[in-house]
Amino acid sequence: YKSSVTELHHLINLYGYDAQVFFLRTLIEEIQLQDAKHGGGSGRDQLKIQLLQNELKEIENEEQFGVILLQAGEASRDGPLFEDFFGHLSRVTKIPLKCQLALSVASLQSSNETTRKEGAKFMKTKLKEYGTQGGKGPKLPEALLHALLASLRSPEVEEAIEEKERDSLFKQLIDQHPDIDTARGPCAGLVHLQRMSPSRLARHEKRTTVANLTLLATGSGSDAGGPSEGVRACDIVEEIGRGAGSASGQAIRDVMSLFPGMGNRGLAEIICMAVRTSGTPQDAHASLAAGIFSVAVRDTWNDPGASSFPQIEASSVGAESTQDAMNIVDAVKDCMPDAKWADVFDLMFDLPDLKIPDRHAFQAVLATHRAARGANEPFPLAAVLRLRRNTRAQLQFLKFAVDTEPAALSFATASKPLLDPVPGLPGAEDASKVGGPNHCWACLGFVEVLFELAEAEDYGAVRAMFDGPLVATPEALLLTICLSEDRSRGGLRAELLSKVAPPLFDDASPHATLVQATLAERAPLQLKRLLRSIQERDPERSLPKILDILQKDELVSFYASLLNGPPTELSCQLALLGDSRGALSLASWLRETLAE
Secondary structure (H helix, E strand, O other): OHHHHHHHHHHHHHHOHHHHHHHHHHHHHHOOHHHHOOOOOOHHHHHHHHHHHHHHHHHOOOOOHHHHHHHHHHHOOOOOOOHHHHHHHHHHHOOOHHHHHHHHHHHOOOOOHHHHHHHHHHHHHHHHHHHOOHHHOOOOOHHHHHHHHHHOOOHHHHHHOOHHHHHHHHHHHHHOOOOOOOOOOOOHHHHHHHHOOHHHHHHHOOOOOHHHOOEOOOOEOOOOOOOOOOOOHHHHHHHHOOOOOOOOOHHHHHHHHOOOOOOHHHHHHHHHHHHHOOOOOOOOOHHHHHHHHHHHHHOOOOOOOOOOOOOOOOOOOOOOOOHHHHHHHHHHHHHOOOOOHHHHHHHHHHOOOOOOOOHHHHHHHHHHHHHHHOOOOOOOHHHOOOOOOOHHHHHHHHHHHOOOOOOOOOHHHOOOOEOOOOOOOOOOOOOOOOOOOOOHHHEHHHHHHHHHHHHHOOHHHHHHHOHHHHHHOHHHHHHHHHHOOOOOOOHHHHHHHHHHHHHHHOOOOOOHHHHHHHHHHHOHHHHHHHHHHHHHHOHHHHHHHHHHHHOOHHHHHHHHHHHHOOOOHHHHHHHHHHHHOOOOOHHHHHHHHHHO
């Protein structure tokens, strides 16, 4: 049992997210949840339950716990998931309350409408259970708290829970987490929206103008207890709706006028919001919302000179266009001409707000950069060629970057070095072709960060990115891998080398000698390691092949340095084989080696 579980964990670590979901799905399918919760089932069933409990305990602290478990549950059932399923699964697996809340949040993101509605009922039950614990209950991670607060505004939860009860649950969650910064942290915008909800204002008879609201997020304002405490500029722009970035940009300038002290993070949050919402349908009411906001900023509700209520003209762009995002940046530039945009686009890959789910969002990132810094300024690839805090967005960006036209994004502009051309080698013939059209597979920094992301984010997704060059240009890929620094534990690098190295050392490739000679010149240490690994796999058959390779004219110098260096198992065996072939004198080699 123990060895089988260890092997399963090895496979999950190797193949990543999808393997984890598949394994959990299989266990859930094998267990009759309704019977198991009453203690029924055979000893074999109990073993499966124990295994499922252990697996969930291993990942219960991961941010994506709820999503993983929901996807496994949905895959195990034909049709929607019901509240009973969530309850039975929670009791059988004995997952803690915070994990049950994470599962309820994930259920609201399901593509199945019934699952979302049933998940809202499950969330209602679990939030009440959490509320009864008062301050004694376990503190929730800030990301989960933020997700729960946001979920209370979802249509399914609004249908399942009355407004007054939702407000009470919102307050309970905030009160039970006094250490969470609701003035500047991720929850700040949601707290502000809750405070400014029409029903709440009506209950408290609270009237104010936007111009007088305290904006502690920027350090401005004088009333430290204002209802806008901690609101972010990006939240206001998003609340107005897509289309706020009209040709005039008036609404954006009005927002920026409230944040005179905005720094790089505030600008980065606006870019992240523009990218995240760039593919959503344009809000039909954005022009009206922008008009209302502008009137509120100026406090001109009773302006007798206004012939009608002002509506800012919205930009007429479709969901496929990035123009609205570019208009937002243009308006921000008007208000902040000295903004340090290079730092802004670097910082945003550390923010959880950045999401790049599809190519449209990726194009929006490039479009906003062009709008901010000009079409002639290359995108700062250094921002994504080192491991960032938001590894998911970083990996999503790099996945779409691989086949992007060089005119839009070229890895030749990166500060990291490129593979020097190797004349005659496909994929590396000359400087204009090395590593593909945009040179990504010749960029050592690109391959190095993929090794790290395979370990930190999603092994399967990163491994799939290498499928193209493994087939089209395996020799050039081998050179790039060998010249790159591997800062991970080496799992992906080892797998890739096992695919591309053997054909080259069996002389199955017409370019084998050229690659061997290039490795001997540019990466001699890596060539020694490759030869050693080949020899260790099959000592009897591989040693004659290795000697044949080393006796080629192109590798004479490398062979000599191998024999003249510190003695190793490989060099000793090569000396023995060379002596038997009459290629060298073993006695002379031993004398010289021992003398040194």
